[in-house]
Amino acid sequence: MQRLRIEFTKEKLAKFLSHLELLKVFERAMRRGAIPLSFTRGFHPHPRISFGPALAVGITSSREYMDVELKRRIPVSQFKEKLQQQLPQGIVVRKVEEIPLKATALMAVINCAVYQVRGEVDKLLTEKEFEEAIKSLLARNYIPVERETKKGVKRKNIREGIYCLTGSLVNRCFNVHMKVATGSGDNVRPEEVVHALAQELEGKAQLSVLSIHREALYVKEGDNYLSPMEVV
Amino acid sequence: MRDWVTEKILPKVEKPTRYLGTEWNAVHKPWDDVAVKMAFAFPDVYEVGMSHLGLRILYGLVNEQKDMLMERVFAPWVDMEEMLRQYNLPLFTLESYRPLSEFDVVGFTLQYEMSYTNVLNMLNLAGIPLRSIDRTSKHPLIIAGGPCALNPEPLADFIDIFLLGESEELLLEVLAVIKKNKKNGLRADRDRVMEEVVKIPGVYVPAFYDVTYQEGKFKKIEPNRPGVPKRIKKRVVADLDKAYFPTNPIVPFMEIVHDRIMLEVLRGCTRGCRFCQAGIIYRPVRERSPQTLLKQAEELVRKTGHDEISLTSLSTTDYSCIEPLINRLVNIYGEQGVGISLPSLRADAFSVGLAEEIQRVRKTGLTFAPEAGTQRLRDVINKGVTEEALLEAAQAAFSAGWTSIKLYFMIGLPTETEKDLEGIAELARKVVELGQKTLKEQGVRKRVKVTVSVSSFVPKPHTPLQWEPQDEIEVLKKKQSYLKSLLRDRHITYNWHAAEVSFLEAVFAKGDRQLGKVLEAAWRKGCKFDSWTEHFRFQSWLDAFKECNVDPGFYAHRKIKYDEVLPWDHIDVGVTKKYLIREHQKALRGEITGDCRFVNCPGCGICSRFGVAVVQKGGDTRNAAVKNRIY
Numbered sequence: 001m002q003r004l005r006i007e008f009t010k011e012k013l014a015k016f017l018s019h020l021e022l023l024k025v026f027e028r029a030m031r032r033g034a035i036p037l038s039f040t041r042g043f044h045p046h047p048r049i050s051f052g053p054a055l056a057v058g059i060t061s062s063r064e065y066m067d068v069e070l071k072r073r074i075p076v077s078q079f080k081e082k083l084q085q086q087l088p089q090g091i092v093v094r095k096v097e098e099i100p101l102k103a104t105a106l107m108a109v110i111n112c113a114v115y116q117v118r119g120e121v122d123k124l125l126t127e128k129e130f131e132e133a134i135k136s137l138l139a140r141n142y143i144p145v146e147r148e149t150k151k152g153v154k155r156k157n158i159r160e161g162i163y164c165l166t167g168s169l170v171n172r173c174f175n176v177h178m179k180v181a182t183g184s185g186d187n188v189r190p191e192e193v194v195h196a197l198a199q200e201l202e203g204k205a206q207l208s209v210l211s212i213h214r215e216a217l218y219v220k221e222g223d224n225y226l227s228p229m230e231v232v
Numbered sequence: 233m234r235d236w237v238t239e240k241i242l243p244k245v246e247k248p249t250r251y252l253g254t255e256w257n258a259v260h261k262p263w264d265d266v267a268v269k270m271a272f273a274f275p276d277v278y279e280v281g282m283s284h285l286g287l288r289i290l291y292g293l294v295n296e297q298k299d300m301l302m303e304r305v306f307a308p309w310v311d312m313e314e315m316l317r318q319y320n321l322p323l324f325t326l327e328s329y330r331p332l333s334e335f336d337v338v339g340f341t342l343q344y345e346m347s348y349t350n351v352l353n354m355l356n357l358a359g360i361p362l363r364s365i366d367r368t369s370k371h372p373l374i375i376a377g378g379p380c381a382l383n384p385e386p387l388a389d390f391i392d393i394f395l396l397g398e399s400e401e402l403l404l405e406v407l408a409v410i411k412k413n414k415k416n417g418l419r420a421d422r423d424r425v426m427e428e429v430v431k432i433p434g435v436y437v438p439a440f441y442d443v444t445y446q447e448g449k450f451k452k453i454e455p456n457r458p459g460v461p462k463r464i465k466k467r468v469v470a471d472l473d474k475a476y477f478p479t480n481p482i483v484p485f486m487e488i489v490h491d492r493i494m495l496e497v498l499r500g501c502t503r504g505c506r507f508c509q510a511g512i513i514y515r516p517v518r519e520r521s522p523q524t525l526l527k528q529a530e531e532l533v534r535k536t537g538h539d540e541i542s543l544t545s546l547s548t549t550d551y552s553c554i555e556p557l558i559n560r561l562v563n564i565y566g567e568q569g570v571g572i573s574l575p576s577l578r579a580d581a582f583s584v585g586l587a588e589e590i591q592r593v594r595k596t597g598l599t600f601a602p603e604a605g606t607q608r609l610r611d612v613i614n615k616g617v618t619e620e621a622l623l624e625a626a627q628a629a630f631s632a633g634w635t636s637i638k639l640y641f642m643i644g645l646p647t648e649t650e651k652d653l654e655g656i657a658e659l660a661r662k663v664v665e666l667g668q669k670t671l672k673e674q675g676v677r678k679r680v681k682v683t684v685s686v687s688s689f690v691p692k693p694h695t696p697l698q699w700e701p702q703d704e705i706e707v708l709k710k711k712q713s714y715l716k717s718l719l720r721d722r723h724i725t726y727n728w729h730a731a732e733v734s735f736l737e738a739v740f741a742k743g744d745r746q747l748g749k750v751l752e753a754a755w756r757k758g759c760k761f762d763s764w765t766e767h768f769r770f771q772s773w774l775d776a777f778k779e780c781n782v783d784p785g786f787y788a789h790r791k792i793k794y795d796e797v798l799p800w801d802h803i804d805v806g807v808t809k810k811y812l813i814r815e816h817q818k819a820l821r822g823e824i825t826g827d828c829r830f831v832n833c834p835g836c837g838i839c840s841r842f843g844v845a846v847v848q849k850g851g852d853t854r855n856a857a858v859k860n861r862i863y
Contacts, residue, residue, distance in 0.1 A: 013238065016248040021485045028256070028483055028537030031568065039569045047569065058243045086537070088254060088485075 001038065002073045003103065006083075007095040007229055010061045014090025019054040026066065029086035035079060038069040052106040052217055052228065053113065053183050061214035065106050065228045067099070099232040110228055112163065112220040113182035115190040116213045121172050123205040130169040133200040134176075138165055145192045158196070161188035163220070167197075174207065179225075182217070233321075234329040241315045249485040250278035251312065253304075253326030256483040257535065259291070260327050261301040268300045268411045270337040271325050271372070275350035276763070278306045282482070283490035285544065286341055286378065290403060292478030300407055303327040303335075307350045307761070308357070316357060323357035332358035336410055336419060338372045339403075340391070342380035345740035346733065346763040348387060351376075352755040355390070362752060364392050364439055369422040375406070381436075382466065382513055383693040383800040386740050388438035389748035392422075393429060395436075396803060397466025397513075398499075400475055402434045430460055434467035436803070443745050443799075448786070450744045450799045465804045466513070470844050472499060472520045479531035483538070492540035492573070493532045495525060497557070501546035502828050502846070505603070506614045506819050507642065509692040510546055513805045515838040517829060518847040522553045526560060533570055540571045548574050549583040550829075552850025558590055576601070577625075579617045584628040597636035597683070598629050604645060605655025611822045612647050613697075614815075619659065626663045630670035636681035637663060643711045644689040644703035644734075646819065653711060657718035660684050664723045683725045686715060688734035692741050693800045694807070696815035699792040702738040704785075705731045732770040736762070738788035744799035747787075750780045806838035 010017070017025060027047050030037050039045040048069035055061055070079075080096045087093070121130075137143065143159040161181030168175050176197070180188035190212050198207040218225040242248040263269070272291060274281030281287060287304070294302035303325035308316060316323065322331035332338050338360070340351050352362055355374070361367050364374065376387065377395035384394045395402050409428045413420035430437045440460045444451045455462060469475045477496065484491070500517040501510065529541055541561060548554065561572045572590040577583040579600035587598060602617050604610045610617060626637055641656050660682050667680035688708045691700045703711070708731035719726040740747060753776035761767035777784050792798070794813055801809075811834070818825060825834050829846060839845050 013252050013254055016242060016252060017485055018249070020487070021249060024487075025485065027539065031537035031539070031570075032256075032534060034534075037569060045569055057248070086256075088256060 001101060002070045003099050003101050004068050004070065004076065004079060005097050005099045005103075005106075005229060005232070006066045006068065006093060007227075008064050008066065009092045009094065010055060010064050010090065011092075012060075012090035014088060015058055015060045018057050019051070023049060023051070025088065025091070026068075029083060030068070033082035033086045035074070035082055036071040038071045050105055050107070052110045053187075055214060059212045059214060063094070063214070063216050063227075065110070065217060067103075067106055069101070095229055097229050097232075103232045106228060107184055109219045109231055110217050111181060111183045111185060112179060112218040112225060114177070114179050114215040114218070116215055117176045117178070117190050117194055117209055118211045118213075119174055119176075119194070119207055119209040121169070121174060121205040121207055124172070125169060125201070125205045127169045129201070129204060130167060130174060133197055134165055134167050137197055137200045138162070143196050145196070158188045158192055161186045162193060165193065233324065237321070237329065241312070241319070245311045245315060246309060247278075247486055250306070250309065251326060252485065253329065255485055256537075257480045258327055258482050259295040259301070259303075261295065263301075263328060263330070266299060266301045267414060268337070268407050269335045270294060270300065270302045270339055270407065271305050271332050271335045272302050273305050273332070273338050273340045273351075273354055274307070275340055275342075275347040275354060276307050276761075277309050278484075279486060279488040281306045282484050282488045284341065284343065285494050285496060286399075288478050288481040288494070289400060289476065290339075292481065293400060293476045294403065294407070296476075297404065297407075299411060300404075303330075305332060305338075305354070307347075307354055310761070310767070313353075313357065322359050323354055333360055333372060335372045336414070337407070338374050339395075340374070340376040340378075342376055342378040342387070344763060345380060345386075345737045348740060348751055349755045349759045349762055351387070352390065352752060353760045356755075363389050365389070367392070367422070369419050371422075373410070373422065373425060377403075379509065379513060380741075382509075382803050382805055383741065383743070384436060384438060384803070385443075385745045385799045386743040386747040386751060388745045389752075391438065392426065393435060393437055395467075396434045396464055397805070398469045399434075399467065400469055402432065402467045405429075405432050406435065433465055436464045438745075441802070445744075445746070448746075450797060452797055453799070453802050463802050463804045465842070466806065468516075468806070468838075468842055468844050469499075469518070471847070472496075472518045473524045477528060479528055480535040481532075483536045490542065491538075492542045493529070493536060493538045494544045495529055495532065495541050496520065496545060497525060497543050497548055497551045497554075498545045501550070503547060503550075503616060504614050504815075504825050504827060504834070506612070506696040506815055507603075507645070507689060507692070509695050512694050512807055512836075514546065515806055515836065516844055516846045517550075518844075519551060519553070519849045521849045522557045522560070525557060526564075529561060529565075533565065533568070539569055540573055541565065542573045542575055544575055547578065548576070549578050549586060552848045554586065558586060562590055579622040579625045581621075581624045581628040584625050584632065588628075588632040597638050597681070598634050599638040599640065600625060601640035602659065603640065603642050604648075605641065605652045605657070605659055608822055609645060609648060609652045609655070611824050612819050613642075613645060614819065614824050616824065616827075619662075622659070623662060623666060626666055627670060630667045630680070631674070633676075635667070635671065635676070635678045636683070637667070638683040638685060639663065641684065641686045642689050643686055643715070644708055646689075646697060646700045647822075650714075653715055654718065656684065656686070656715060660719060660724055661721065664721065668723075680723050681725065682723055683727065684715075684719055685727045686712065687729045688731055690734050690737045690741060693798070694803075694805050694812070696812050696819055698742070698798070698812065699794065699816060701791045702735065702788045704789055705735050708734065730765070730768070733762070733768060735784070735788055736770075736773060739784045740787075742787050742799070744787075746780075746782055750776050750782050750784075753779050806836070806842050808837040808841070811836045 037047045052065040084093045164179035166177045219231045305325045373392050375393040376391045381394045410420050429435045442456045443453045498519040500514040603615045712728045757772040
């Protein structure tokens, strides 16, 4: 048995893959590469592959994570090479590390994400006005968002989950950079932050998002941000 | 164009992975290095089309040729179509994102009648004139094949060239003619190509034939120039072991309908169900050898990475080497997490035993198709299933741990009476009782579930029942609701098909060229994706018939006489009309006909007339269980 942690990109056309499709891509790539996947037992055997927090369709990412268990040990460099040969464009394996079999699952440790959002403003806005809006948003201690759940619309305060927010505006193009809570506990979506920022502009301009990119995922421990590759 | 669509359109449509074209094993050939370019068009949505074995075969075959390429295009889903129309973008292929109009050939596969409006819609989206007569050498040649091409007449106005039968060999011959006629990279002269390809056996060029009608009734069809055959023979591949079969098919990103390896173990079925068109048009039975199949399976797993191998054919449990094949496959692939599956089962204990052996996952129920509720009616349609065998199969399934069973039936079959409908309900109830008893004996505390799925009989061309009328919609509906009243049981789920759809299927299955204008009128009224309940617009269809002054009932509800000329008589699928008439008469007498693999040759005509033969790889080693199932 062997457990490996993989850091990979999801860019270009691969951004359109849903979470389930991504899982299939990896499972099939490994089978084509004759990588000895380990399977769960029982009536529904499935490969022991698990991911970090899911990425919404259409969002690109430079650092996604996945753990996989193998039946037999193979050298890490060989695994990396074999896997990469079988992956479609846009998915690049950046790093592979062997981790203990009992290491905590990615979903349980990853709690922070960094996003870059690019978009356009519909009216001329000064850079200062834009930066002021960010400042005043951060000055709030209550930023409500509405989320549709099975039980109806729920209100939630996302301020606590915004750790860092900066932005710039050049002509009509804005660029917002944020470090926010993610994962199964507290979770902040980048669109929600941009939406809140747009409200902060109080009608001076509308913001429309053109692209969202996830730059990194972290394990946040107090003020320390560790890569999931480092925590184990 | 690709970048623009990727940035502006794909983020706005449902399931964007339908349109990426960069799936594993997709072939992207350098456009300018290839002489002949063909787009394979499937007139339904991606996940349906990608499940089609014919596409996998022809895509691999053509792309293996040095001088040819094939790219794919599917009917864009309605949201994508809206985008294409809004931005005035032509329909394009997935591999190169080039408009269909840039290809030499666009080939449609005709798998079911209810996809015909999508053919027109796709031509329109591609900016290609709908009618053959309006096209010039500036446009691609529009060709079509598949089972529905064996009654090509309803589409005769829109298709330049039909390919009849199995096109593994035929398609390359046609593309070679196009290649020969291409000069300096320019498109081949359209008339010249049509004149040359018509000499190839299996090619039907509808423009070279004139149809005569008498009082609205199809009277005859005749060549309107010399050198054109009066009857066109379908093509048959003689030896499946030598035939091309792809071992590197495209692996889709999205989940498709048949998301697995399709290993074709045999082609054809001679069980002889009298309503079944596939059982006639894919004759004779030709098996692949286990050696070939094992080799193909190995390559397929290695090159696709799929986790399931489906042993496909019309009737896989009839394969003479099925047990040794399954044993080997399970031994080799079980360990790698690759499962083996059977697409359909004959209703007998032997088949259930096989399913039990391979079923890694018991997620799905088992499906059997007795088709009719009484032995009398099953004999009429020559469905060689007895109640005893079915109950035995059900018993075996419940004992093996299945708790849900699906039963397929048909209503509106010739000679059907109330008793036959009641028989459906009785059979379903017997299966429920058997299940309850078996589960109780085994101490299983799960509820038995029996699903009864009922479709309406659609008389199909080239079958013994082609002369029979279809029940009127109202009659079918009455029968459906009668069945509903009989099947009120918390263990039984009852499904039925919309009678209106079956009616249109019957009209187009047995239609002639007069339906071309109706099809176009219906499409203009917005009909498309007719096999999708949410898009089916029956009233628009009725309006189209009315507007064109065509009575659809004439095609569906009329009993046809033996001496009438049928609109598909000029298409020779191998069996003789004499055989079909004999079978029809036996049907009406309730007499059964045996399978030529087990009893005497019923003289259908295919082997002697087409110089082919039944190919069985098991020979004398065929196991006793199979033999015991001979009726």
